[in-house]
Amino acid sequence: MSKNNLLLRKRGGFDELYTPRYAIEPLKKYIEGLNIDWEYLGKDRFIIWCPFDTEESNYVKVLKEWGYKVIHSHIDDGKDFFEYEPEYYDLVISNPPFSIKTEVLKRLYKLGKPFALLLPLTALEGIARNKMYKEHGISLIVLNKRVSFMKGKGSNYFNSSYFCSGNFIDYEVQIAFEELDDNLIKAEKDQLTHQHYKDLRKENK
Numbered sequence: 001m002s003k004n005n006l007l008l009r010k011r012g013g014f015d016e017l018y019t020p021r022y023a024i025e026p027l028k029k030y031i032e033g034l035n036i037d038w039e040y041l042g043k044d045r046f047i048i049w050c051p052f053d054t055e056e057s058n059y060v061k062v063l064k065e066w067g068y069k070v071i072h073s074h075i076d077d078g079k080d081f082f083e084y085e086p087e088y089y090d091l092v093i094s095n096p097p098f099s100i101k102t103e104v105l106k107r108l109y110k111l112g113k114p115f116a117l118l119l120p121l122t123a124l125e126g127i128a129r130n131k132m133y134k135e136h137g138i139s140l141i142v143l144n145k146r147v148s149f150m151k152g153k154g155s156n157y158f159n160s161s162y163f164c165s166g167n168f169i170d171y172e173v174q175i176a177f178e179e180l181d182d183n184l185i186k187a188e189k190d191q192l193t194h195q196h197y198k199d200l201r202k203e204n205k
């Protein structure tokens with residue numbers, strides 16, 4: 001890892017937040033709605049790159065469950081997003097470290113593949129980002145509730161939503177509003193609480 005990126009990585013307190021499944025669910029119909037002949041291509045030949053993810057990531061698990069081919073990479077596996085790029089991939093999906101969101105967007109626009117990134121809605125602001133959005137376009141999938149991330153800081157005080165390249169949402173309107181499923185939220189929260197108590201019991205032994 002270059003010294004520069006090491007510094008970037010150490011910058012933010014919101015960089016180690018892991019995404020729950022319910023926050024990935026709204027992407028399903030947008031991926032299926034891409035301008036692709038799925039019968040001809042086959043989902044298992046459509047490659048989604050998750051560049052901030054290990055095999056433990058819910059993005060990797062859920063996208064595989066939906067039938068796609070997933071390539072994951074993470075800095076801990078020696079694959080720095082700013083230096084590594086898979087040979088073939090069709091779409092980029094992830095929740096990147098928030099502290100380097102501008103640099104991440106910049107690189108994604110340069111790579112030129114469709115993407116959907118989970119970012120705080122405040123990422124709409126900012127002079128450098130404004131310039132990029134204006135030049136390359138941006139679509140938003142706005143989630144109706146705040147995502148309660150796993151590990152790190154358990155909850156947060158901001159709304160996160162999907163920032164997508166212009167060609168990801170295949171609709172006339174470039175802002176879509178999506179509801180998170182309350183049943184999925186509850187199920188995942190209960191499961192996490194259960195795991196939390198199990199971990200505590202282990203620590204106290």
Ligand SMILES: C[S@@+](CC[C@H](N)C(=O)[O-])C[C@H]1O[C@@H](n2cnc3c(N)ncnc32)[C@H](O)[C@@H]1O
Nearest residue numbers: 015016017018019052074075080081095096097
């Ligand atoms: C916000 S977390 C999200 C993890 C996962 N995408 C998820 O949603 O559960 C971002 C992850 O990217 C990793 N990371 C930081 N800088 C990176 C880089 N330059 N290249 C690849 N991964 C990086 C962090 O260590 C962190 O685990």
